Amino acid sequence: MQAWLTHPEGSPATHPAPQRPDEGLTIVSVPARLKHRGNELRFVIDGVVEEAPADASMIRLITRAQIVRNRLIDDRASIDDVAREENLTASYVTRLVRISFLAPDIIAGLLDGRYSDLTASRLMADTRFPLDWQKQREALRAA
Structure with a gap:
């Protein structure tokens, strides 16, 4: 050979x-x-950047969060209105809204697999992230 x-x-x-x-x-x-x-x-x-394949459930979750956020802002809909129209609970819509306020680099990292241990289910389980983007980054590094 x-x-x-x-x-x-x-x-x-x-x-x-x-x-x-x-x-x-x-x-x-x-x-x-x-x-x-x-x-x-x-x-x-070691030394080679590991890229995970895109997680379809994470992509759907982030997309849905952005759509809900846009409906609340652009359409001036309430959380209850969106929940009723999308056949979701108000609690679920609230968690989606919280995800939509993650730092842009965190969103990009979630979509390209940099947070490989964080699944869509785990992300939805606890959405009480700080509003400050730097504190969000620190919280995700510690997780």
């Missing part, structure tokens, strides 16, 4: 097979670790 990599015009079949199993073996070492993420175990290479 190594010969094929160094001479791509040839093929592995044109080169003799190694006599020993480790002959021609190239070992590459990188700092890496195993990391638990939810129910899975991931192999993480």
Whole structure:
């Protein structure tokens, strides 16, 4: 295989097979670790930014929160009106509104997976974030 990599015009079949199993073996070492993420175990290479795939439920939650916020501001609807029209409880609408006031960089981080341990369900479970964006960032770092 190594010969094929160094001479791509040839093929592995044109080169003799190694006599020993480790002959021609190239070992590459990188700092890496195993990391638990939810129910899975991931192999993480240190120094490489880990990007999680977009979480569809998080995208739906953030989108819905922004829509509810816009209805309250633009349409001057009340929380009870929105809850009734969307077939939701007033408590759920209130939690959506709180999420809509998260700092823009936190919203971006939620959407691109930087807060991999924070699911949409966990986010909705406790939406009592401080209004100050810096304090929100500190609260999420501590979580």
